[in-house]
Amino acid sequence: MVEIITIGDELLIGQVTDTNSAWMGRALNNAGFDVQRITSVSDKKEEIQEVLEKASQRAKIVLMTGGLGPTRDDITKKTLCEFFETHLVFNEEVFNDIQTFLKGRVKNINELNREQALVPEKCQVIRNSMGTAPIMWFDYNDSVVVSMPGVPSEMKQVMTNSIIPRLKQKYLPGIIIHKTILVHNIPEAVLAEMLTEWEDGLPSEIKLAYLPAPGRIRLRLSARGADAELLKAKIFKAVDGLIPIIGDNIYGEEDLPAAEIFAGFFRNTGKSLALAESCSGGYLAHLITSVAGSSEYFKGGVVTYSNEMKNRLLGVNEEDLSNYGAVSKQVVEQMALGALDVTEADYAIATSGIAGPGGGTDDKPVGTVWIAWAAAGKRVVSKQFSFGKYRERNILRTSETALIELMQLMKKGDL
Structure with missing residues (x-):
């Protein structure tokens, strides 16, 4: 029913990332x-x-963004005039909006600013309160074509306040409901095989999608119809049937980043957390502190990249470092316990591994990672992982796995 067109050479050469279409897709789907x-x-x-x-x-419905600025490379408006066989006319209301918007920003309104008040005669103008480019709505045969600025803040404002409400009034769309189940530690093909019978039993109104990412999969259940409560009931029933199959590997039921899921969970425990990072290089602390309110539970952490710092700051035994190496059960557990001692937190996470691309051996190839989780009272649990040969992916997987596994350990009472 809807097509989105984003305009601009900068999108095609990778100079600017097209975030507009992703945002519009979510907003339209929700509507x-x-x-x-x-x-x-x-x-x-x-x-x-x-x-x-x-x-x-x-x-x-065709929604376009981009090419409405005041410079020569912004040709969308003139192109639309040719397409709809019309011409530009001066719109006094748009010009007044431009003057109001630019007041205090520029000394004088120049000719290029004035030309932005020219609009195709056949369009309906939707005023732009956040910029100088007007939004143009065309009724074309049985379709609607809307041209919007490429500036994300301007597009989002007009989509939310004007375009989507108008489209809903004109087309009366149905109801779409999504439910996302977050799964970790199961490869996609293995998960699909595990869920074959369950998937075969889904009602026809529910569609299932697998959205894989390194180390985790989002299962999205989507239902379309006219009765929201009935659709929700069917989705909840489907989820109830899913939990006995893969319940231990489910770490969330909202489509949120792992750090946000963890923040909501850990904040509710009333406990404090500390970190001792090596191979994750501070990225784990970055994930935690990227979520507002993390200061309620996160005491802090150290990045002990060298053996010397592991010994000096965390008290890791020099003989163990020499005998077992930094990437080992013995060392990572001491790192976690050392973080508890230094910070007096309730829980601690420690990471040590070979992120790559070099540094691997036959015994410990690139991607070998040890993660330890410790709790007050000297309780500690550790696990070895093999994440592969790509450095950035290894750092991300180490950090997200550390958070997800701690939640699972605490839920099951294993730590």
């Missing part, structure tokens, strides 16, 4: 609309017109 296609196109008249022609034939 009950199906997004069928997303296309990025260059700042060329012929390319824009070709994509627009095909999109308007396939979809009832």
